[in-house]
Amino acid sequence: QVQLVQSGAEVKKPGASVKVSCKASGYTFTRYDINWVRQATGQGLEWMGWLNPVSGKTGYAQKFQGRVTMTRNTSISTAYMELSSLRSEDTAVYYCARGLSIDLWGRGTLVTVSS
Amino acid sequence: QSVLTQPPSVSAAPGQKVTISCSGSSSNIGNNYVSWYQQFPGTAPKLLIYENNKRPSGIPDRFSGSKSGTSATLGITGLQTADEADYYCGTWDSSLSAVFGRGTKLTVL
Numbered sequence: 592q593v594q595l596v597q598s599g600a601e602v603k604k605p606g607a608s609v610k611v612s613c614k615a616s617g618y619t620f621t622r623y624d625i626n627w628v629r630q631a632t633g634q635g636l637e638w639m640g641w642l643n644p645v646s647g648k649t650g651y652a653q654k655f656q657g658r659v660t661m662t663r664n665t666s667i668s669t670a671y672m673e674l675s676s677l678r679s680e681d682t683a684v685y686y687c688a689r690g691l692s693i694d695l696w697g698r699g700t701l702v703t704v705s706s
Numbered sequence: 707q708s709v710l711t712q713p714p715s716v717s718a719a720p721g722q723k724v725t726i727s728c729s730g731s732s733s734n735i736g737n738n739y740v741s742w743y744q745q746f747p748g749t750a751p752k753l754l755i756y757e758n759n760k761r762p763s764g765i766p767d768r769f770s771g772s773k774s775g776t777s778a779t780l781g782i783t784g785l786q787t788a789d790e791a792d793y794y795c796g797t798w799d800s801s802l803s804a805v806f807g808r809g810t811k812l813t814v815l
Binding site: 691698 | 708739741743749750751752753756757762794796798801802803804805806807808809
């Protein structure tokens with residue numbers, strides 16, 4: 592089954608970092624870029640950046656430059672998104688999603704930032 | 707403020723047709739493919755339309771997409787109550803960033 596399986600919900604304090612994983616299965620991980628998109632409760636979709644699994648090259652939305660790091664481990668077909676200096680406004684569901692057409696989405700990881 | 711403009715809500719009766727617009731600019735829609743996504747509460751978005759007008763396997767032909775210049779449109783015919791959801795348009799822009807509309811809530815009356 593073609594799918595992206597994400598790690599479980601996280602609760603973090605302001606100022607901390609969070610690292611979310613996204614494991615690909617059912618397709619060749621290195622054939623498609625991985626995007627990260629977040630969605631705050633009741634809000635729209637916000638693209639954070641992309642990762643090329645072959646080269647490790649990344650592209651980040653300007654808003655997240657300096658705070659986000661996207662990496663991968665090709666041996667286990669897994670991509671990671673780490674967001675640092677968390678604040679309450681970062682509370683959201685974080686999705687990984689595949690490719691240029693963004694045709695396959697993980698189920699999302701809820702990250703709650705609260706003191 | 708989203709780069710792509712969608713109406714906040716649309717509504718129509720079961721069996722009718724509805725269209726959802728998505729307006730952008732030459733730096734995004736005007737020079738890139740448009741995708742459309744359907745999202746039910748508490749679930750991940752699902753791809754409905756890609757490359758302006760193509761449907762992934764399993765998406766019924768009641769859903770269609772089109773693009774003209776810097777705007778795109780999603781059409782849904784034969785509306786069903788099960789179509790009630792949020793719909794998002796998305797594309798890429800000249801800075802190699804993905805951009806989305808703010809979403810349109812479809813109500814089937």
